[in-house]
Amino acid sequence: MNWHFLIITLSSFGILSVALNFLLIWYSKNTLSKINEIHNASEAMSEIFSYIDAYRDHLKSVYEMPTFYGDQTLQNLLEHSGQVIEYLKKYENVYSFTQPELEKMLLEASEEFEDFEKEEEKEG
Numbered sequence: 804m805n806w807h808f809l810i811i812t813l814s815s816f817g818i819l820s821v822a823l824n825f826l827l828i829w830y831s832k833n834t835l836s837k838i839n840e841i842h843n844a845s846e847a848m849s850e851i852f853s854y855i856d857a858y859r860d861h862l863k864s865v866y867e868m869p870t871f872y873g874d875q876t877l878q879n880l881l882e883h884s885g886q887v888i889e890y891l892k893k894y895e896n897v898y899s900f901t902q903p904e905l906e907k908m909l910l911e912a913s914e915e916f917e918d919f920e921k922e923e924e925k926e927g
Contacts, residue, residue, distance in 0.1 A: 848891075851891075852888075852891050855884065855887055855888065855891070856888070858884065859881065859884035859885070859888065862877065862880055862881055862884060863881060865877065866878065866881060
């Protein structure tokens, strides 16, 4: 009778161990897929910021052309671009997950926009 108890106990622990291993594998798989989703979202956000930053730079170069200098519409677009960058800065912890140097780029872009606004105030 002692052997039966030992066999039943060891079998129960074996089944419990297998079940816990499957549970751990399932949990790990789900966690890794969520981390992958965060990574993909981070990459997408940094790409969006890069496009917006390039757009702002292009708009600024057009605004500085003699033909368009002082144009109110372009000035408003530049200000709006700066506001979008400021809005994106709120979410920098998401997209700096994969690109730590992006925080530096955001800071530089923000400073450039502030400098541009100060120049406009002096001229206007």
